[in-house]
Amino acid sequence: MTRKAHPLAFPALLIGNAALACGPWLVRLADVGPVAVGFWRLFLALPLLAVLGIAVGQKPVWPRKLIAGAILLSAIFYVSDLAMWNIGIRMTKLANATLFGNCASFAFVAWGLWLARKWPTGLQSAALALAAVGCGLLVAGSAELSARNVRGDILALLAGILYAGYLIFVERARTALKPLQVLFLATLFGSVFLLPISLALGERVMPQDWTPLLIIAVSSQVVGQGLLVYAIGTLPSVVVGLALLTQPAIAAMIGWFFYGERLSVLDWAGAVAIAAALVLVQLRAPALRSGPEQPNLAP
Numbered sequence: 001m002t003r004k005a006h007p008l009a010f011p012a013l014l015i016g017n018a019a020l021a022c023g024p025w026l027v028r029l030a031d032v033g034p035v036a037v038g039f040w041r042l043f044l045a046l047p048l049l050a051v052l053g054i055a056v057g058q059k060p061v062w063p064r065k066l067i068a069g070a071i072l073l074s075a076i077f078y079v080s081d082l083a084m085w086n087i088g089i090r091m092t093k094l095a096n097a098t099l100f101g102n103c104a105s106f107a108f109v110a111w112g113l114w115l116a117r118k119w120p121t122g123l124q125s126a127a128l129a130l131a132a133v134g135c136g137l138l139v140a141g142s143a144e145l146s147a148r149n150v151r152g153d154i155l156a157l158l159a160g161i162l163y164a165g166y167l168i169f170v171e172r173a174r175t176a177l178k179p180l181q182v183l184f185l186a187t188l189f190g191s192v193f194l195l196p197i198s199l200a201l202g203e204r205v206m207p208q209d210w211t212p213l214l215i216i217a218v219s220s221q222v223v224g225q226g227l228l229v230y231a232i233g234t235l236p237s238v239v240v241g242l243a244l245l246t247q248p249a250i251a252a253m254i255g256w257f258f259y260g261e262r263l264s265v266l267d268w269a270g271a272v273a274i275a276a277a278l279v280l281v282q283l284r285a286p287a288l289r290s291g292p293e294q295p296n297l298a299p
Helices: 009-021 023-029 034-055 065-089 094-101 104-116 122-141 150-173 179-200 211-232 237-244 246-259 265-282 285-289
Strands: none
Touching: 009 023, 009 211, 009 237, 009 246, 023 034, 023 065, 023 094, 023 211, 023 246, 034 065, 034 179, 034 211, 065 094, 065 150, 065 179, 094 122, 094 150, 094 246, 104 122, 104 150, 104 237, 122 237, 122 246, 122 265, 150 179, 150 211, 179 211, 211 237, 237 246, 237 265, 246 265
């Protein structure tokens, strides 16, 4: 599939990641169970996604069998990711949860390079190395690896692996559908799966305060995921993957500001390294988009 360049795609990707980075904070603020937060995040977003899709000419449609299967699989991965990540968020630090939860970035980059049947270029390799250094600095800075956090860290890491599966199947669906069409169906399937999981876990489902749930539905699902799904069909996977790593840096700042989770010089250095990696990979972004075509997986 040839990537179609658009000047707004990269800014949209960064805005979407900034919105997604606020998610862990809102999960902590909600007065329902962590899996129930995931359900309300998806369920409350559905009417907004439907109205927005109709308004911009991307009304929900039922796709052909193979694409519907890809969306269903993306929803299964996404539900598993949200359930594990939301539980993990309440068992570890915000920086830990977001950093481990976004380990998907490197897996998604590897998938994109494999799909293109090519090794990373020199600039891509340098950007990936710089991003890895940035992640390491964030771990050494605000992330706290301890026995107290280990269960939450493991859940966040597993969630990150599952999130990579979600991104891969979303990219598959984007070969045939527009962004809001993909996101609406994935959100619909996901909400159907999450509610029974929350009930089976015995969680509190009905909130007293709807504010955090409404905010997370709009910011994380409509804005964050909407812009991310749009970018997946527009930008190279290496750019999308590296941009995901802005979330741990932003989450570390949120944790520092609201919860007193220490933000050190290493955190700032890690954030700068990730930002530099994004600048570096964007230096050749036009060439990446106009290079050899990736195989078209549409049936």
